[in-house]
Amino acid sequence: MSLKLAITLGKIIMFEQLKEDIDATLDPLLQRAVTKSGAGFKIVLGGDDIDYSMNFQLYLQTKMLNPYYPPELSAQCTIVNFIVTEQGLEEQLLADVVNKEKAELEQERQQLVKNQNDYQVQLSRLEEELLNVLQEAVPETILENVALIEKLDETKTTTNVIE
Numbered sequence: 058m059s060l061k062l063a064i065t066l067g068k069i070i071m072f073e074q075l076k077e078d079i080d081a082t083l084d085p086l087l088q089r090a091v092t093k094s095g096a097g098f099k100i101v102l103g104g105d106d107i108d109y110s111m112n113f114q115l116y117l118q119t120k121m122l123n124p125y126y127p128p129e130l131s132a133q134c135t136i137v138n139f140i141v142t143e144q145g146l147e148e149q150l151l152a153d154v155v156n157k158e159k160a161e162l163e164q165e166r167q168q169l170v171k172n173q174n175d176y177q178v179q180l181s182r183l184e185e186e187l188l189n190v191l192q193e194a195v196p197e198t199i200l201e202n203v204a205l206i207e208k209l210d211e212t213k214t215t216t217n218v219i220e
Contacts, residue, residue, distance in 0.1 A: 061102065067112030075119045077126065086115055087133045176219045183212045 063070045064086075079087075082103050091098045091109050098109040122140065156163040190208045199205065 061105070061107050064100065064102070064113050065108045065110060067110030069114045069116065071116040071118060073118045075117050077121070077124055079117070079126075079130065083115075087130065089133075180216065180219065183215055187212050 060070060062068075084090075085100055085102055091100050094106075098111065099106050100109040101107075117134070126136070152163060152166070155166070187208050190202075190205050194202050194205050
């Protein structure tokens, strides 16, 4: 099926194994340069006015590990990275096996991961609060600032507990 026919009929088109350079003739599609024409829509593609169906979808796929696309393209498209690493697959497989054999261990692991994430959020919040208190502190009286000393103490205690 040709690209023009797919656009007119509202079909899905996928270009596979793209490189970093994308053909300039696709720019009107990427920019969604659609104009209203009577009861329908039109798009200029390759110098031709063609009917445009709002059901048309374009997918661009690459197998490059770390492609670089210009910011203009990134702003026009939604880029999804589906790269799978060997380590990620191993972790998923191990989690499935452990879940089958000993479900309580997998639940405990998930809880530990959740706790670790919560701790990271808590440390970030404490760091931000500490920086705010430091920013508001007067340099001449920094050693006498009770709120600052208490915030430092709280941050140190929480950090030790988390570790």
